[in-house]
Amino acid sequence: MMTRRRVLLGLAAALALPSFAAGQSDAEVDFIRAAQLDAVSRVKTALARGVNPNTRDANGETGLIIAMRYEAMKVARLLMATPGIDLEAKAPNGNTALMMAAFRKNREAVVELLERGAQVNQKGWTALHYAAAAGSIEITSLLLEKHAYIDAETPTGMTPLMIAAREGQEEVVGLLLVEGADATLKDGGFHLNAAGFATKADKPWIARQINAFLAARQR
DSSP states (O other): OOOHHHHHHHHHHOOSOOOOOTTOOHHHHHHHHHHHHTOHHHHHHHHHTTOOTTOBOTTSOBHHHHHHHTTOHHHHHHHHTSTTOOTTOOOTTOOOHHHHHHHTTOHHHHHHHHHTTOOSOOSSSOHHHHHHHHTOHHHHHHHHHTTOOTTOOOTTOOOHHHHHHHHTOHHHHHHHHHTTOOTTOOOSSSOOOHHHHHHHTTOHHHHHHHHHHHHHHHO
16 A cells, blocks of 8 residues: 555656546536646636536546646636635545645745635644645744644644654754654654654654754753
8 A cells, every 4th residue: 555655755746637537528627637737718718617616637636736736826826716616625635725735835825725714724634744744844834823733643643743754854843843843742653753753764863853852851
């Protein structure tokens, strides 16, 4: 089974055209293609022809998630302003538009989604996990300012700090520690804390950073 880590890394590399669900109309197919290509006039035409703004491709991603994946901001803004758009729609893997924007380190998109009411916190994987994985100090800070739960747990109990430590995101690790992340927590699968994940991922400098922070706090 593909691990969640491979899924996350695959998000950044997946630049092929989206697939199309069986039975979709020509207008729906064009809508999905246009969402990736930032072809806003084609999306407008599809919507005018009655295409649901929450139409999904064969992978279960909505047009808005696709637009965020490919940083198609003109289409994203159009869809965000379209009546009936579901900002919280989830792909089968749990991704939302906000999570995708965070992973792509698209601060502009994150800000606009939040201004329109996108939810920062949810059960399981969150935008903060994705920002931590991507190593975005800016978006991590922004999400924390919007009251993102700093010790949010994935289904296996991984926190954003664990993710950042495993991925070697030193600056994000430092930020999360200063902002109050609990470095003593352990996940439910490997039973490792954040320093343990860094060590397991062959990033000893991150483990030293975390352990030094814990030691200083104890003093």
